Amino acid sequence: MKLIQILVGTLVVIATVAALLIAGLGEPVRMAETERAQQARSIQTGASVYETYCTGCHGLKGEGIPTVAPALNSPQFFTQRLKEIGYTGSLRSFIESTVAAGRPSNTQYSAKMPTWSQQFGGPLRPDQVRDVTSFILNWEKTAGTQPLPTPGPTATPLPSTASPEEQGKAVFLADKTACKACHTIDTEPSAKGLVGPNLTHIGTEAGTLVAGQSAGDYIRASIVNPNAFIAPKCPTGPCTANVMPPTFGQQLSQQELDNLVAYLLSLK
Amino acid sequence: MSVYVDLVKGIVQDVRKNGVRSFVATQADQAITRFTAGLSWNDVRSLLRGDPPGRPNPRLKPHTEGFWLHIKPTFYHKSVTKIGHTFRLGWLSTFLFLVELITGIILMTYYAPTPERAYADMLRLLSNVPFGKLMRDIHRLAAEAMVITVTLHMFRTYFTGSYKAPRQFTWFTGVILLIVTLGLSYTGYLLPWDQLAFWAVTIGASMVEAAPPPIVGQTLNLLLRGAPDIGANGLLRFYLLHVIFLPVLGIVFISVHYYKVVHHGISLPSSEEAVGEDTARRVPAEKRVYFLPDILVDELMLAAIVTFGMIAGSAFIYGAPLESHSNPLSTPLHTVAPWYFLWIQGLLKLGDKMLMGVIVPTIVFGLLFVVPYIDFNPSRRAKDRRLAVLAGLAGALALVVLTFMGTAKFGVVGAPAQEVIQEVIPEEGVGVVRALPYDEFAPGAYDTFSLPEGMPGRLGHVMEEIKKRVERDSGLPAGHAVMVIEEWQQDLRKITLRVLWTPSGASQEQQFSKTIYIHHDANYSAH
Numbered sequence: 001m002k003l004i005q006i007l008v009g010t011l012v013v014i015a016t017v018a019a020l021l022i023a024g025l026g027e028p029v030r031m032a033e034t035e036r037a038q039q040a041r042s043i044q045t046g047a048s049v050y051e052t053y054c055t056g057c058h059g060l061k062g063e064g065i066p067t068v069a070p071a072l073n074s075p076q077f078f079t080q081r082l083k084e085i086g087y088t089g090s091l092r093s094f095i096e097s098t099v100a101a102g103r104p105s106n107t108q109y110s111a112k113m114p115t116w117s118q119q120f121g122g123p124l125r126p127d128q129v130r131d132v133t134s135f136i137l138n139w140e141k142t143a144g145t146q147p148l149p150t151p152g153p154t155a156t157p158l159p160s161t162a163s164p165e166e167q168g169k170a171v172f173l174a175d176k177t178a179c180k181a182c183h184t185i186d187t188e189p190s191a192k193g194l195v196g197p198n199l200t201h202i203g204t205e206a207g208t209l210v211a212g213q214s215a216g217d218y219i220r221a222s223i224v225n226p227n228a229f230i231a232p233k234c235p236t237g238p239c240t241a242n243v244m245p246p247t248f249g250q251q252l253s254q255q256e257l258d259n260l261v262a263y264l265l266s267l268k
Numbered sequence: 269m270s271v272y273v274d275l276v277k278g279i280v281q282d283v284r285k286n287g288v289r290s291f292v293a294t295q296a297d298q299a300i301t302r303f304t305a306g307l308s309w310n311d312v313r314s315l316l317r318g319d320p321p322g323r324p325n326p327r328l329k330p331h332t333e334g335f336w337l338h339i340k341p342t343f344y345h346k347s348v349t350k351i352g353h354t355f356r357l358g359w360l361s362t363f364l365f366l367v368e369l370i371t372g373i374i375l376m377t378y379y380a381p382t383p384e385r386a387y388a389d390m391l392r393l394l395s396n397v398p399f400g401k402l403m404r405d406i407h408r409l410a411a412e413a414m415v416i417t418v419t420l421h422m423f424r425t426y427f428t429g430s431y432k433a434p435r436q437f438t439w440f441t442g443v444i445l446l447i448v449t450l451g452l453s454y455t456g457y458l459l460p461w462d463q464l465a466f467w468a469v470t471i472g473a474s475m476v477e478a479a480p481p482p483i484v485g486q487t488l489n490l491l492l493r494g495a496p497d498i499g500a501n502g503l504l505r506f507y508l509l510h511v512i513f514l515p516v517l518g519i520v521f522i523s524v525h526y527y528k529v530v531h532h533g534i535s536l537p538s539s540e541e542a543v544g545e546d547t548a549r550r551v552p553a554e555k556r557v558y559f560l561p562d563i564l565v566d567e568l569m570l571a572a573i574v575t576f577g578m579i580a581g582s583a584f585i586y587g588a589p590l591e592s593h594s595n596p597l598s599t600p601l602h603t604v605a606p607w608y609f610l611w612i613q614g615l616l617k618l619g620d621k622m623l624m625g626v627i628v629p630t631i632v633f634g635l636l637f638v639v640p641y642i643d644f645n646p647s648r649r650a651k652d653r654r655l656a657v658l659a660g661l662a663g664a665l666a667l668v669v670l671t672f673m674g675t676a677k678f679g680v681v682g683a684p685a686q687e688v689i690q691e692v693i694p695e696e697g698v699g700v701v702r703a704l705p706y707d708e709f710a711p712g713a714y715d716t717f718s719l720p721e722g723m724p725g726r727l728g729h730v731m732e733e734i735k736k737r738v739e740r741d742s743g744l745p746a747g748h749a750v751m752v753i754e755e756w757q758q759d760l761r762k763i764t765l766r767v768l769w770t771p772s773g774a775s776q777e778q779q780f781s782k783t784i785y786i787h788h789d790a791n792y793s794a795h
Contacts, residue, residue: 002318002565009569016576023583027398033791035395040787043760045592047785061756126384127593141758162776 046135168263305334357421381507386461405582429648436640466594602676610674684743685780759788
């Protein structure tokens with residue numbers, strides 16, 4: 001009995017050593033894989049953080065919004081930016097510290113970057129700042145190769161019984177587009193913006209602004225590429241370029257865009 | 269000085285007279301005798317061979333001379349060494365406690381208890397410390413095993429009536445050790461600082477807050493968490509409870525408990541002695557099983573087997589969970605307490621927090637403490653104590669039933685569409701969608717109403733599954749799901765799953781959606 005116990009015990013100790021050896025031999029590969037997976041998941045989490053907090057100024061895909069905030073997916077950002085400002089640290093630390101502390105003064109852009117880190121009163125935890133930095137750095141390989149804004153990824157249209165005009169009106173009034181924040185439509189109590197042109201009669205006016213362009217085409221072009229033609233009259237004087245974000249072509253699905261155009265055309 | 273000269277002279281003389289071999293053998297023998305606190309080389313050999321001990325028994329010396337063996341009895345009654353009598357549960361619990369101490373001290377080296385570092389330290393432990401994952405897995409596995417062995421140990425002692433005179437106080441300290449074990453597991457739960465930890469502990473700590481009267485509950489809660497909610501102070505307090513207070517309490521009471529066990533001897537099977545008698549310490553010579561070598565060999569073998577189980581189990585089978593970083597602002601769906609507290613969560617479904625969450629568990633543990641002092645029945649035989657055995661079985665059954673009731677299955681159910689999405693893209697963990705290889709996510713929009721005929725690949729399979737799941741849900745009339753996959757960044761795709769349905773009588777379709785991003789290297793299949 002005792003001999004059997006000693007034998008079993010010895011064999012089990014040998015098996016334990018063997019198990020440790022096998023596990024140990026696999027450790028370098030396992031650790032490398034884990035690190036890669038952690039980095040990948042950091043990018044994933046960062047993408048969500050970016051979507052929530054950053055798209056408003058830096059664009060849905062980091063293309064930036066002229067006059068508001070710089071592009072983050074441009075080659076210039078990855079190769080020149082640090083030299084321009086004489087920053088001696090790494091790009092990662094530059095991005096992390098900028099995200100965390102924001103930019104206190106506006107030099108080239110109209111908007112000041114807020115402080116995002118909880119350390120400085122913002123909403124993000126340190127790990128979220130690191131994650132969003134990982135996400136931004138992941139643009140490096142494709143910087144500059146992003147296609148120009150086009151009617152973007154087609155989110156699937158929601159089948160609906162509402163007319164295109166009604167659905168387009170919903171798009172116009174939705175918070176995600178925030179059209180109403182800058183444009184006035186006299187018949188819409190919530191649309192009283194004073195930045196862009198008054199759209200109360202845009203359905204009639206649109207056909208008269210650019211020679212050879214139908215009202216529908218003009219409206220569509222103005223949404224997707226606002227700088228193609230600068231409308232003459234804004235509430236506070238002549239309209240200027242680079243005020244309206246050029247990102248709606250990406251933000252809106254084809255269906256939403258069609259509906260929005262239909263709605264605006266109906267404003268005679 | 270001359271003493272040393274004489275010493276050398278003596279050695280030289282000895283070697284000349286008896287030869288080098290004899291001299292070395294004598295020295296080795298003396299070294300072994302010192303190391304074993306009294307056994308010569310010949311004693312050790314005869315011990316290993318299993319020869320009967322001589323008279324007087326030299327194998328008793330290490331018990332009287334040495335520190336480590338003075339803790340152990342020199343012999344046991346043959347009847348208590350049968351595996352079926354104690355199942356070695358007390359010994360197993362102690363050994364697992366030792367495993368926890370060793371792995372715990374190693375893990376402390378790589379961990380700082382602050383919200384800024386705790387979770388990052390977990391990630392680093394997993395990706396940058398050789399055997400780091402193994403240490404963590406063993407620590408967790410042994411902890412869960414310890415909760416089980418300690419609980420089973422209690423049930424064994426209860427059903428064999430071993431808590432009766434003269435062992436009442438041994439039982440009492442055992443209940444303290446049960447609470448220490450649960451406390452150790454529970455405080456350790458928070459330390460990874462992930463969502464699982466944060467919310468499981470938040471649930472538990474909110475029990476404390478419910479302790480009556482409010483001023484007591486609030487004060488205890490504040491003491492435990494260091495703030496109204498768990499944050500930096502709470503983490504530090506749980507850490508200190510986990511690495512200092514509870515282990516020290518455990519070591520103290522294990523010592524008291526074990527002293528009592530040795531002092532009274534392990535109770536004999538009840539059939540072997542008359543009712544009311546306790547003959548555990550009066551062991552006839554022919555019934556003695558000596559610690560050296562029989563019990564020692566048995567314990568070493570068990571130690572080897574448990575160690576192997578912990579190491580191989582952690583290296584090849586078990587993985588300690590680690591969810592995403594704790595987020596006080598977002599409560600995950602279906603949050604549950606650690607499994608050994610699910611019975612309290614089950615209780616909570618039967619009544620309010622103060623009664624079921626605080627008063628009932630307090631009564632349960634209180635009853636456990638006083639069991640030996642209120643059970644006046646002197647017999648340890650099952651047939652004489654039907655009521656006690658029945659009560660024990662009822663208690664065990666209640667524990668199992670309440671634990672089941674505590675699981676998320678019997679919890680609050682979210683809206684149907686939310687549940688569908690939680691099933692396929694859970695907030696934490698993997699789920700069928702994330703488990704797909706990256707290349708399966710071909711960009712496009714896939715509607716379960718119009719899936720391409722025989723949609724290929726595993727994505728097609730998953731879409732079919734989702735289609736079935738949505739269509740059989742009575743809460744989703746005319747339900748379907750749409751998955752939109754977009755190329756987002758280098759090696760990164762955006763996946764939006766939208767569940768749509770039309771409530772009866774409504775004209776507008778309603779929807780619920782969730783967006784996740786999947787990276788090429790996320791490697792969900794391996795973790």
